[in-house]
Amino acid sequence: MHLDNMSESRIAHLDMDAFFAAVEQRDDPLLRGKPVVVGGLGARGVVATASYEARTFGIHSAMSTAHARRLCPGGVFLAPQFDKYRRVSGRVMGILRSVSSSIEPISLDEAFFDLSASASTLDDAAQIASDVKRHVWRETRLSCSVGVAPNRFLAKLGSELDKPDGFKVIHPDEVDSVLAPLGVGQLWGVGRVTERRLCSMGLRTVADLRTVPSALLDREFGQMGRVLYRLARGQDPTPIRTRRDSRSISREITYPLDLKDPIEMEASLRGMAHEVGVQLAEQHLAARTVRIKVRFPDFRTETRQIGLAVPTSSPHLIGELAVHLLHERAEVGNHGVRLLGVGVSRLSAASVRQLSLFDDVDGGAQDGLGASFR
């Protein structure tokens, strides 16, 4: 299970360049060469993707759209068209599937694919991956960046380091020199908070991190310590996961203006609960936990959840429980809420027998509600 084993793998990672914005530019020639920003257009919207032209203005993902507009008043701001992106994504994933039976989509624009079975060396894998990259361009007229390496982490790093329109192979003997100068924030799973903590320990680069004994990282970071120790050495034992069962389903809405009216809050929760219930039913799943999320104007966020004795996919029951949690368990004062959300978890396959049980529970809402509390 050690390194020798790991280095046997040949993993590729493909990442579409500025995906949403690139699709819009592809479909409207007038947008080519211009700063294009795709994201929420409302008062509280954020940027999903900025084209490379927009990035030169300092615009990046997750920034508020309002801020992006100030940085680039002449930019083109578009609401996302997810159906379209999903279609394009489907074609890209199809290309990956044509070269590997083991692919792991991470999002619409990103996926790992395992080439270990079809390529016996990293260079053979690189050849296949480079064909894939060309194939993606031919079929979609979109550019992507590809990394090829002995494991997932290094493959992803490869696609990141040579972006856009990049192609990078990381061989085992280059791992140390590639990793050493990187900032610790470049490691997968190290975000703002962990990066700060590491920096406050005097650890700014991966080379710094590598000087720290495993035991110290364990003590300081728990489970994450092990991961840090390995990533700093370019080790990543996590396999490609082709199919993962979903563990939760949720909907949430940030309102353009804070919601103050309890009636509106209830209606909104019920609407989201309906969508969650429908999605559960579509996927033939049932849930044993119902949860709400409340975010206040000051951005403080609370969650409240309730366990059910019997799994449910009933939109009505989920809605009633959500409303109950809001009134009885959340501390909504009179300042209103900025966001509400409804989610379900502890999912299981809904059997036909369970489905008939749900109907009973749903039919007698009051009784069903009481009986469902743990």
Next chain:
DNA sequence: TCTGGGGTCCTAGGACCC
């Protein structure tokens, strides 16, 4: 930086049981 939406995984504390 006035901060979306949909997820995953981890942690800490308390209840409960033996």
Next chain:
DNA sequence: TCTGGGGTCCTAGGACCC
């Protein structure tokens, strides 16, 4: 009755990812 220890489940919060 001054007070164990381990395991498991649940809840709430938080870090992180795209």
